[in-house]
Amino acid sequence: MPNPTPSRSGRDKSIALSQFSTLCMGIICLIMVGCGPQLVGWALRDYTGSAALALLRGGLLGLGYLCAALAFATLYNLYRFLGRVQSGAVFVPANVTALWRISWCCAGAAFLCTPAGLLLRLPFVFSLGLCAGFMALIVRVIMNAFRQAVEMKDELDLTV
């Protein structure tokens, strides 16, 4: 029967892969920010002849830049979080803070995208907002579990 718990080197590789993926996502975000106007044009390729197209284009571009800022903040916190996990500092207050920041970034994206999707009548933006809200909820649950674990670890460290 295979061992369900990965070995130390396997764990390190997994964390290194996660960190690499986070960096890749950062680069993708950077490229998307650079190609913002083209991406907006591609997303709105079916919306032709509308008088409000310029407004829609501007709104979507602004929304994209705001979400990019939140994505960078999320990825930065995630990268630092993974770095601490790799160094063995798992249940530490800094990780709880990182998860708290990530959850607020996701919530921010949800608050921006959900009403904007409705206002601009763009279903994919609305769906993105809902997904971000769901992600914020999941990260918040994990954050609360981490907070509890930090308290338990503190108590265990002071048990003689």
Add this chain to the structure above:
Amino acid sequence: MPIYVNMDVMMARRHVGAGELAEKVGITPANLSILKNNKAKAVRFSTLEALCRELDCQPGDLLEYRPEETDR
């Protein structure tokens, strides 16, 4: 925490140093220091048993309850 560990008194009575006691009890000097300075949040029965054995005393000689003063 209103529970105080009075180890200094017992250690002085038995003429035992912190390093020697830590070694006899089987805990690290750092953990003994945590215990002596009332920083501990919990004490294992096995540790308490070893302390009582080495210091030849009762748990009540080591632990003391002092009610916390509340401002009214």
